[in-house]
Amino acid sequence: MKPFSPSDPNFETRIRASAGMQGVLSTLGAELELVHAGEAHLTALYDARFSQQDGFLHAGIVTTLMDSACGYAAFTLMPAASRVLSVEFKVNLLSPARGPRFRAEGRVIKHGRTLTVCEGKLFSIEKEEETLCAIMQATMICIRGE
Amino acid sequence: MKPFSPSDPNFETRIRASAGMQGVLSTLGAELELVHAGEAHLTALYDARFSQQDGFLHAGIVTTLMDSACGYAAFTLMPAASRVLSVEFKVNLLSPARGPRFRAEGRVIKHGRTLTVCEGKLFSIEKEEETLCAIMQATMICIRGE
Amino acid sequence: MKPFSPSDPNFETRIRASAGMQGVLSTLGAELELVHAGEAHLTALYDARFSQQDGFLHAGIVTTLMDSACGYAAFTLMPAASRVLSVEFKVNLLSPARGPRFRAEGRVIKHGRTLTVCEGKLFSIEKEEETLCAIMQATMICIRGE
Amino acid sequence: MKPFSPSDPNFETRIRASAGMQGVLSTLGAELELVHAGEAHLTALYDARFSQQDGFLHAGIVTTLMDSACGYAAFTLMPAASRVLSVEFKVNLLSPARGPRFRAEGRVIKHGRTLTVCEGKLFSIEKEEETLCAIMQATMICIRGE
Numbered sequence: 001m002k003p004f005s006p007s008d009p010n011f012e013t014r015i016r017a018s019a020g021m022q023g024v025l026s027t028l029g030a031e032l033e034l035v036h037a038g039e040a041h042l043t044a045l046y047d048a049r050f051s052q053q054d055g056f057l058h059a060g061i062v063t064t065l066m067d068s069a070c071g072y073a074a075f076t077l078m079p080a081a082s083r084v085l086s087v088e089f090k091v092n093l094l095s096p097a098r099g100p101r102f103r104a105e106g107r108v109i110k111h112g113r114t115l116t117v118c119e120g121k122l123f124s125i126e127k128e129e130e131t132l133c134a135i136m137q138a139t140m141i142c143i144r145g146e
Numbered sequence: 147m148k149p150f151s152p153s154d155p156n157f158e159t160r161i162r163a164s165a166g167m168q169g170v171l172s173t174l175g176a177e178l179e180l181v182h183a184g185e186a187h188l189t190a191l192y193d194a195r196f197s198q199q200d201g202f203l204h205a206g207i208v209t210t211l212m213d214s215a216c217g218y219a220a221f222t223l224m225p226a227a228s229r230v231l232s233v234e235f236k237v238n239l240l241s242p243a244r245g246p247r248f249r250a251e252g253r254v255i256k257h258g259r260t261l262t263v264c265e266g267k268l269f270s271i272e273k274e275e276e277t278l279c280a281i282m283q284a285t286m287i288c289i290r291g292e
Numbered sequence: 293m294k295p296f297s298p299s300d301p302n303f304e305t306r307i308r309a310s311a312g313m314q315g316v317l318s319t320l321g322a323e324l325e326l327v328h329a330g331e332a333h334l335t336a337l338y339d340a341r342f343s344q345q346d347g348f349l350h351a352g353i354v355t356t357l358m359d360s361a362c363g364y365a366a367f368t369l370m371p372a373a374s375r376v377l378s379v380e381f382k383v384n385l386l387s388p389a390r391g392p393r394f395r396a397e398g399r400v401i402k403h404g405r406t407l408t409v410c411e412g413k414l415f416s417i418e419k420e421e422e423t424l425c426a427i428m429q430a431t432m433i434c435i436r437g438e
Numbered sequence: 439m440k441p442f443s444p445s446d447p448n449f450e451t452r453i454r455a456s457a458g459m460q461g462v463l464s465t466l467g468a469e470l471e472l473v474h475a476g477e478a479h480l481t482a483l484y485d486a487r488f489s490q491q492d493g494f495l496h497a498g499i500v501t502t503l504m505d506s507a508c509g510y511a512a513f514t515l516m517p518a519a520s521r522v523l524s525v526e527f528k529v530n531l532l533s534p535a536r537g538p539r540f541r542a543e544g545r546v547i548k549h550g551r552t553l554t555v556c557e558g559k560l561f562s563i564e565k566e567e568e569t570l571c572a573i574m575q576a577t578m579i580c581i582r583g584e
Binding site: 278 | 382401409411427431
Binding site for chain 2: 018019021022023024027048049050051052053054058059060061063064065067068083085086087088089090091092093
């Protein structure tokens with residue numbers, strides 16, 4: 001794949017500002033670990049407040065982290081005066097999201113003027129071991145001129 | 147569609163017990179509004195702690211509610227000694243999830259011994275008006291003998 | 293749901309012309325059975341040339357029929373000078389597509405200026421009995437001004 | 439990722455026999471180019487009989503090739519006495535499938551006793567240039583004892 005050429009060189013500042021406005025990320029204690037052109041990573045710690053019935057992180061919270069990582073990955077390539085919204089996503093759950101740490105990775109697969117297709121991954125991290133818990137295929141839309 | 151014939155007549159008790167063990171539902175303040183054979187509804191109120199950057203309920207939280215409703219809809223038809231897990235789901239986001247109230251509906255489309263396919267809907271409710279905000283197509287798996 | 297108000301009153305003529313240009317529909321022997329505002333149905337007969345290893349209609353051909361039905365359902369609501377393309381779709385396979393007849397139904401769930409979300413169904417028909425074989429959740433895009 | 443350990447050392451023979459029974463693959467002129475543990479590739483040539491209205495390969499046929507590649511990738515890891523069926527898949531369409539040649543790649547992401555999750559890719563090939571046209575996220579099921 002060719003490297004991406006973001007039209008807005010200050011994309012990281014813009015994305016960190018946007019992340020600061022997502023109530024859910026602060027509630028989850030999620031942090032932006034990496035913001036590169038076409039890629040973004042979020043990390044979070046396990047929290048029993050967001051568990052499903054077996055004590056693992058709920059699939060919807062796993063989705064929240066991956067969707068946010070994919071949205072920011074797409075947003076790195078969008079113009080300075082734009083917003084990003086999720087159009088749709090598809091998630092396969094592969095392994096229980098045990099924690100105690102998680103990293104959600106979002107990557108742009110195809111960037112278009114209006115739509116950007118991303119893939120997401122959610123890793124559960126225990127000591128040095130990383131387990132792929134879920135994968136996402138997502139479409140993001142760029143809302144311009146705002 | 148033919149009506150469903152649950153093998154466990156006490157499915158509602160079983161599902162309310164399972165819902166009580168989901169940390170995320172209590173954190174979201176979600177309640178089981180309806181549990182019928184092949185169908186389950188959850189309700190919740192808007193909470194800024196779970197918002198995205200524009201102040202609407204985050205797509206991942208919308209997903210959490212629909213996934214839970216679909217999981218419980220499927221679980222109504224599973225045996226007494228079983229667990230339900232999400233295999234995968236796909237979500238299309240149609241309208242901003244403004245609130246102040248939400249209702250997630252899950253319905254079984256096809257029930258099988260191992261896999262059950264469901265569809266989910268998320269409505270935003272303001273006074274008497276309901277707006278369809280998101281739809282889900284999901285696969286649930288029955289883990290037996292536990 | 294409110295009834296749809298197509299901007300192009302001649303949508304059926306436009307759609308039948310478009311269907312006539314799809315090589316795959318003529319190869320499959322598929323016919324447009326119904327074209328209403330926000331809805332389109334295609335019918336086809338079983339053909340062993342398009343089977344999978346057990347002799348049923350291949351999931352990809354089931355998809356072809358549902359995708360076309362969804363695309364035309366969306367296209368009914370698009371302007372006269374526009375084209376429709378599939379952005380993405382998700383399919384769950386519920387029952388073997390035995391035939392001998394099939395009907396694919398596409399319906400618009402949410403119509404937007406750029407994106408239209410549809411749901412599709414594929415029924416296998418034997419004598420008077422209809423079996424739901426597959427469901428689709430799809431996003432279509434309107435390409436304007438051509 | 440760890441390398442896969444197929445339980446059936448003769449998986450390639452088994453898969454080539456299964457592919458020979460898929461009417462749709464012979465109709466599409468598709469050939470199994472590669473069969474490794476956890477991975478399978480199919481190739482096909484452009485054929486106007488399977489086009490959509492703009493003359494590109496129809497999204498449903500693109501899906502047929504990716505679904506078959508994913509199914510065979512999963513099937514490499516299943517027991518000798520088993521069958522593989524598609525449970526569901528999700529496709530994002532990225533670029534027009536122009537041809538004149540296509541290669542569909544399927545890879546196992548997570549192999550389980552019952553369910554196997556795969557990702558698929560469809561490349562359009564013109565001379566030395568390969569363009570990623572579509573991606574798939576799919577779930578396959580193993581039917582045992584037959």
